[in-house]
Amino acid sequence: MPTLKVPAxxxxxxxxxxxxxxxxxxxxxxxMIAARILGTRTFGAFASLMATLLVIGVLQLGLQTTAARRIxxxxxxxxxxxxxxxxxxxRASLALGAVLLLLTPVINWVLRLDxxxxxxxxxxxxxxxxxxxxQAGILQGERRWWPLAVxxxxxGVPRLVLGTAMILWRPTEFSAMVGVALGAIAxxxxxxxxxxxxxxxxxxxxxxxxxxxIKETLHNSQALLAFLALSSVDVIVxxxxxxEHEAGLYAGGLIMTKAVLFLPQFVVIVAFPSMSTxxxxxxxxxxxxxMVAGLGVxxxxxxxxxxxxxxxxxxxxxxxxxxxxxxxxxxxxxVLAMLQLLVYAVxxxxxxxxxxxxWMTLIALIIGGLQANSLEALLIWVTLIDAALFAIxxxxxxxxxxEPLPEPEKTSV
Numbered sequence: 001m002p003t004l005k006v007p008a009x010x011x012x013x014x015x016x017x018x019x020x021x022x023x024x025x026x027x028x029x030x031x032m033i034a035a036r037i038l039g040t041r042t043f044g045a046f047a048s049l050m051a052t053l054l055v056i057g058v059l060q061l062g063l064q065t066t067a068a069r070r071i072x073x074x075x076x077x078x079x080x081x082x083x084x085x086x087x088x089x090x091r092a093s094l095a096l097g098a099v100l101l102l103l104t105p106v107i108n109w110v111l112r113l114d115x116x117x118x119x120x121x122x123x124x125x126x127x128x129x130x131x132x133x134x135q136a137g138i139l140q141g142e143r144r145w146w147p148l149a150v151x152x153x154x155x156g157v158p159r160l161v162l163g164t165a166m167i168l169w170r171p172t173e174f175s176a177m178v179g180v181a182l183g184a185i186a187x188x189x190x191x192x193x194x195x196x197x198x199x200x201x202x203x204x205x206x207x208x209x210x211x212x213x214i215k216e217t218l219h220n221s222q223a224l225l226a227f228l229a230l231s232s233v234d235v236i237v238x239x240x241x242x243x244e245h246e247a248g249l250y251a252g253g254l255i256m257t258k259a260v261l262f263l264p265q266f267v268v269i270v271a272f273p274s275m276s277t278x279x280x281x282x283x284x285x286x287x288x289x290x291m292v293a294g295l296g297v298x299x300x301x302x303x304x305x306x307x308x309x310x311x312x313x314x315x316x317x318x319x320x321x322x323x324x325x326x327x328x329x330x331x332x333x334x335v336l337a338m339l340q341l342l343v344y345a346v347x348x349x350x351x352x353x354x355x356x357x358x359w360m361t362l363i364a365l366i367i368g369g370l371q372a373n374s375l376e377a378l379l380i381w382v383t384l385i386d387a388a389l390f391a392i393x394x395x396x397x398x399x400x401x402x403e404p405l406p407e408p409e410k411t412s413v
Contacts, residue, residue, distance in 0.1 A: 017266040019149035023156030024262060030160045034176055037167050046173040048111045049122060050180075056126050058228060059096060060133030062221030063089050065272070065347050066213060067137025072273035074208070081208050082138050082195070088213050089134025097127040113173070121177035128184040135191030143273055147194035154190045159183030219355075220347050226358040227343045230389075231261065231336050233362065234382045237369040246375045252319040253329040253379070256310060260299045260333025261340065264292040268344050275348035285345050285397060292341055296334025303330040325379070332383045339386055342393040354396055361389040 035043045067085040071078050100107070100123030108119035132155065139148040163179030238250040267288050274284035303310045304327035311323045322329075346354045365385045372378035 015145050015149035016152070016269050019152040020266045020269070023152045024265075026156030026160040030163050033160075033164050034167060037171050038173070038176065039171075042171065042173050045111065045113055045118075046176045049113075049118070049173065049177055052107065052111065052122055053125060053129065053180075055225070055228065056096070056100070056122070057129060057133075058221045058225045059092065059217070060130050061224045062217045062219075063092065063130065063133040064137035064140065065220045065224075065344070066217045067134055068141040068272055069276040069348055069350070070208060070213070070216075071138065071141025072143075072276035073278075077208055078142065081141075084208055084210055084213050085134050085138055086195070088210055088217070089131055092214075092217070093127045093130035096130055097123045099123075100126055115174060118172075118174040118177060121174065121181055125177065125181040125184055128181070128188045132184070132187045132191060135188065135195060139191070139194060140269060141273055141276075144194070145270075147190070148269075151187045151190045151194070154187040155184075158186040216350070219350075219352070223343060223347055223355040223358065226355060226362060227340060230358060230362045230365065230386070231340075233366060234369060234378065237366060237372075238375075238378060241370055241372050241378065242375060249319055249322050250375050250378065253322050253326060253375075255313070256303060256326050256329040257333040257336065259313070260296060260330050261336045263299060263333075264295045264337050264341075267291050267295075268341055271341070272344055272348055275345050281345070281348065282398075285341075288341055289338060289394075292337050293334065296330070296337055300327050300330040300334060303327040322375070325376070328379055328383070332379065332386065335383060335386045335390055339390045339393070342390065342397055345397050346393065349397075349400065351396075351400070354393060357389060357392055361385060 034046060038046060063085070067081070070081045070085075074081070101120060104116055104119045104123065107122055108114070108116050111119065113119050132151070136148060136151055139151065159180055160183075162182045163176060166175040166179035166182075169175065235247075235251050235254055238247045242250060271284045271288040274280040275288075307323045307326055310326045311317075311319060343358065365382060368381050368385060369378055372381055
C-alpha cells in the first residue's frame with residue numbers, strides 16, 4: 001500500500017512550531033469570532049465554560065507528560081508503555097466524563113448558565129480532550145513530530161470551522177460548546193490513526209504498571225494545576241483590589257502576557273523528551289531556556305517599540321492608558337514562559353519537593369497581591385514573585401542535573 005512521503009522539514013521538530021502556530025491562530029480566531037457573534041452576555045457564559053475546560057485539561061496534560069517522559073526515559077519498553085498509557089487514558093477520560101456529567105447541576109449553578117444541557121457539554125467534551133492527551137504524549141515521547149503536528153493542527157482548525165458554523169446557525173453558548181466538542185473529536189481520530197500499529201508488546205517492566213502510571217499522572221496533573229493557578233490568579237486578585245476600570249485594564253494587559261507565555265510553547269513540547277533523558281537533560285534545559293528567553297526579549301522589545309500595534313492586539317483605544325506599560329506585561333509573560341519550562345523540567349526528572357515551591361509561591365502571590373493599591377503595584381509584585389520562583393527552580397534544576405544521573409535499573413520478564 002503506497003504511503004504519503006512527508007518532506008524532511010515536517011518530519012523534524014520544526015513542524016511542531018508551525019502546527020502550534022496554526023492551532024493558536026485558529027483558537028484565537030474562534031474566540032474573536034465568538035465574542036463578536038454571541039454578544040457580551042452569551043460570550044461571558046461561553047468563556048466561563050472554556051475556562052472550566054482549561055482547568056479540567058490538567059488531566060490531559062498530566063497524561064501527556066507521563067507518556068512522553070516514560071517513553072523517552074525507557075524506549076526499550078515503548079510497546080508496553082504505549083498500551084498501558086492508552087488503557088489508563090481511555091478509562092480516565094470516561095471516569096472524568098461520568099463525574100462531570102453527575103456534577104452537571106453544580107456546574108450549571110456555579111457558572112449561572114440556566115441550561116443543564118449546556119452544563120452537560122463540559123463532561124461530554126472532557127472525554128475526547130483527555131484522550132488526546134494520552135495520544136499526544138505517546139507521539140511526543142517517540143519524537144514522531146509529523147503526526148504530532150497534524151494532531152495539534154486538528155486540535156485548532158476543526159474547532160474554528162465547526163464552532164463558527166454552529167454559532168452562525170444558532171448564536172448560543174450551547175451551540176458554541178457543541179462546536180467545541182465536535183472539534184475535539186478530530187485530534188482523537190488523528191491520534192488513533194497514528195497509533196494504529198498492531199505489534200507485539202515486547203519487553204515488559206514492573207515499573208510501567210497501571211498503578212505507577214496513574215500515580216505519576218496525578219502528580220504531574222497537580223503540578224501543572226499549580227502553575228495554571230499561579231499564571232491566572234492575578235486577574236482574580238485584580239478584580240478584588242482594584243477599581244473596576246483598572247481591573248479591566250489589567251485583564252487587557254494580560255492578553256499580552258498570555259501571548260508571550262504561549263509563543264514558545266513548541267519549545268517545551270520538543271525539549272521535554274530530551275529533558276526526560278539523563279544524558280540529554282542539562283543541554284536540553286539550557287538551550288531551551290535560552291530560546292524561550294530570546295523569544296521573550298524580542299516580544300518585549302516589540303511591545304515597547306511598536307506599542308501602538310500591540311495596543312490594537314490587546315483591545316484598542318479603550319485600553320490606551322496602559323499602552324506604555326504593555327512591555328511590562330510582556331516581561332511578565334517572558335518570566336512565566338521560562339518558569340513553565342522549568343516546571344516541565346521538574347516533571348521530566350520527576351521532582352517531588354520542587355512542586356511545593358510553586359504552591360507556596362501561589363499563596364505568597366495572593367497574600368501580597370491583596371495588599372496592592374494600583375495596577376502598577378500589582379503588576380510589579382506578580383512579576384517579582386514569579387521571578388523569585390524562577391530563580392529557585394533554576395538553581396535547583398541546574399544543581400540536580402549538573403552531572404548525568406545513572407540509568408535506573410529495569411526489571412524485565
